[in-house]
Amino acid sequence: MPHATTSQPSTILEEVQANQEVLRSRLAGALSSPPPNVPESSLPSVPLIDLAPSFSSSLAARHAVAAQIRQACTTSGFFQIANHGITDSATTNILAQAERFFHDLTPAQKDKLHIRHNQLFRGYEAAGDSYVNPDDSTETETETKEGFNWGYEPSLDPESTSASSYVELDGQPPSAPYRCNVWPDPGILPDFKSAIVAYYAQVLSLARHLFRLFALSLKLDETYFDALTTHPGGIGRLLYYPPQSPEQLAGKASKLGLGAHTDYECFTLLLSTSHPGLEILFPPTDVTGDKPIWRPCPLRPGTLTVNVADFLMRWTNGLYKSTIHRVVSRPVVSVDAATGQEVTKGSEARYSVPFFFSINYDAEVEPLPVEAVGESRFVKMKAGEYVLERLRATV
Ligand SMILES: O=C(O)CCC(=O)C(=O)O
Ligand SMILES: [Fe+2]
Numbered sequence: 079m080p081h082a083t084t085s086q087p088s089t090i091l092e093e094v095q096a097n098q099e100v101l102r103s104r105l106a107g108a109l110s111s112p113p114p115n116v117p118e119s120s121l122p123s124v125p126l127i128d129l130a131p132s133f134s135s136s137l138a139a140r141h142a143v144a145a146q147i148r149q150a151c152t153t154s155g156f157f158q159i160a161n162h163g164i165t166d167s168a169t170t171n172i173l174a175q176a177e178r179f180f181h182d183l184t185p186a187q188k189d190k191l192h193i194r195h196n197q198l199f200r201g202y203e204a205a206g207d208s209y210v211n212p213d214d215s216t217e218t219e220t221e222t223k224e225g226f227n228w229g230y231e232p233s234l235d236p237e238s239t240s241a242s243s244y245v246e247l248d249g250q251p252p253s254a255p256y257r258c259n260v261w262p263d264p265g266i267l268p269d270f271k272s273a274i275v276a277y278y279a280q281v282l283s284l285a286r287h288l289f290r291l292f293a294l295s296l297k298l299d300e301t302y303f304d305a306l307t308t309h310p311g312g313i314g315r316l317l318y319y320p321p322q323s324p325e326q327l328a329g330k331a332s333k334l335g336l337g338a339h340t341d342y343e344c345f346t347l348l349l350s351t352s353h354p355g356l357e358i359l360f361p362p363t364d365v366t367g368d369k370p371i372w373r374p375c376p377l378r379p380g381t382l383t384v385n386v387a388d389f390l391m392r393w394t395n396g397l398y399k400s401t402i403h404r405v406v407s408r409p410v411v412s413v414d415a416a417t418g419q420e421v422t423k424g425s426e427a428r429y430s431v432p433f434f435f436s437i438n439y440d441a442e443v444e445p446l447p448v449e450a451v452g453e454s455r456f457v458k459m460k461a462g463e464y465v466l467e468r469l470r471a472t473v
Contacts (some may be wrong), residue, residue, distance in 0.1 A: 089457055090467045096381050097340070098212065099389070105338055108359055109371040122360035124376055124383070130161035132244030137300075146295035150297065155386035155399035158378055162282045165382075169349055170471055171273040176316040176429045176468055178267055180224055193227065193261050196247060199469055201260045202226050205320075208472045211337030211404075217440045222335045222407065223317050228259040230312040234278050237286070244309035247466040268341075276312070277431070281347055282312055285435040288345065288384065296394065296450045303437065311343060319355055319428040322407045327424060334427070337407035341387035342468040343461070344434035348383040350430035350472050356383070359402040364394075375403070388468070389436065389461055393443065395451040402433060405430075436461045 091400050127146045129138040132228055140465025150157035165393050191202040192376060206220030214221065231252065232238040246252045286307055293302040319335040329331055335355055350356070356375040362368040391400035407425035437443070445454035 084324065090319060093457075094471055101211065101338065101340070101402060102213065104249065104359060104370050107362075107369050109366055109369050112366075112371065118366055119367050121213055121373060122154055122363060122365075122371070123373070124154070124156045124158055124358065126158050126160060126376075126378060126381065128161055129159045131165070131234070132287070133163065133294065135438075140291065140300070141294055144291045147291055148286075151292075151386050151394075151398040153399065154358065155391070155401040156358055156375070156383065157385075158376065158381040158383050160256055160381050162284055162379070162382055164277070164284060164382070166271075168277045168280050171269070172277040172316075172431055173349070173429055175267065175270045175273040176226075176318065176431065179226055179262065179270060179316060180318040180429075182267065183262060187262065191226070191262060196256055196333060198229065198248075198257050200227055200258070202230060206389075209337055210339040210472055214334070214337040219334060221337055222322070223319050224331060225318070226316040226361035227385055228314050229262075229276065230282075230310060231259060232309065234275060235282055235309075236279050237283070238309065245438075245462070247311070247439055247462040247469070249440055249460070249462060249464075277349075277435075278312070278314055281349075281433045282313075282435075284382075284434065285312070285345075288347075289435075290347070290371045292367075292390075296397075296446065306437040306441050308445075309438050311434070311439045311465060313343075313434045315432050315434075317405075317428075317432065318411060319405060319407060319430075321425055321427045323408060323424040324422050327407065327409045332406040332408045333425075335407055338392075338402050338404040340400045340402055341385060341432075341434060342386045342389060342465045343434040344390040344393075345387055345435055346385050347433045347435065348385070348430060349433075350383070351428055351446065352377050352379050353426045353428040355405045355407060355425075355428045356430075357404055357406060359404075361399060361401065370402075379468075385452050389464055392456040393446055394453075395446070395454050395456065397451050408424060436465060438463070 132143040139149060146303050170266040186204045193199050193201045193203050205222050205224055209215040210223060213309055229245060232244050244252060250259060289303045289307055290300050293300050354377060357372050359370045359372055360376055361371050386398045386400050388400045390398055410423045412421050441457055443461060
């Protein structure tokens with residue numbers, strides 16, 4: 079990552095460009111399959127962390143979970159969490175409403191909610207409307223994903239207090255026209271907003287809980303980040319990766335759902351259906367001949383996937399890794415029991431609900447203590463300015 083010396087917007091732009099260079103060089107050297115004779119067990123993977131002890135009143139139990147988080151964050155920055163406390167009904171309902179949104183609304187109804195009507199990327203995106211990896215916008219193949227985006231509102235946050243005044247990515251109040259969240263007509267999707275509201279309240283609370291564990295994992299006071307998450311950034315997204323028929327996949331090992339990227343905020347909490355597609359570019363190790371390697375993210379029903387994002391990576395001075403990932407559709411090859419012949423089927427649909435958690439967008443971010451992360455190499459900036467510049471590079 080670059081050494082920036084001022085907090086002028088041009089410096090953020092330079093940093094965004096430098097980030098893109100890192101992405102390019104990582105992708106250029108990446109392995110798409112393991113080197114010969116390397117056993118599966120020695121390849122990098124995503125650890126599963128049981129969060130149950132982190133809700134205990136025992137500080138030692140919370141420290142033990144924090145130690146596992148530190149281990150994951152200093153290696154690949156990805157981990158999965160079980161017993162996270164989000165209810166099954168909240169996860170089932172939001173995934174069901176995602177399916178209804180993408181299938182039941184007509185193109186005209188979706189278009190009324192299109193992000194081009196909104197200054198803060200709220201609303202619906204069709205396939206090809208945005209490229210999470212700006213380099214992909216010059217390719218002839220578009221990302222297959224469709225999306226629906228919304229952001230934090232005090233009314234969606236059960237812990238919001240009147241003392242905490244939320245500002246948007248650009249430091250301005252949220253309420254002006256064309257900047258607010260947009261929702262489908264309740265006459266068409268009556269249970270949509272309530273499913274979002276229920277899930278969002280729970281994922282927000284879980285994110286604040288995780289931030290306390292991140293604080294412990296960095297040997298900081300457990301409440302270190304609390305004052306910075308009173309009116310946090312929290313962009314939620316519904317994503318739909320349509321199934322691809324064998325014909326659509328013909329001649330290709332994969333079709334791009336969402337380009338290779340790192341996330342921008344502090345960390346992401348990802349809920350998805352149990353369909354494959356998410357792939358992680360694990361950082362180089364001895365086993366891979368010092369090359370980054372693409373590996374599928376494990377499918378563990380009932381878990382959420384957590385990954386460190388760029389702002390936390392910069393804030394921890396590079397100690398916690400923000401790792402490149404993408405979503406691709408691949409053909410499913412199986413062997414027909416009767417004939418013994420290989421049968422190639424298309425890919426199945428995937429739905430996911432990422433939640434991108436940031437500290438308060440208007441917080442002046444001080445470097446973390448030297449004892450925790452060393453002398454910071456990064457320029458100070460507000461979380462909102464940074465995320466906005468990264469989003470602007472994608473459309
Ligand atoms: O859909 C997924 O599984 C991953 C989504 C993702 O990486 C993102 O939206 O940043
Ligand atoms: Fe992502």
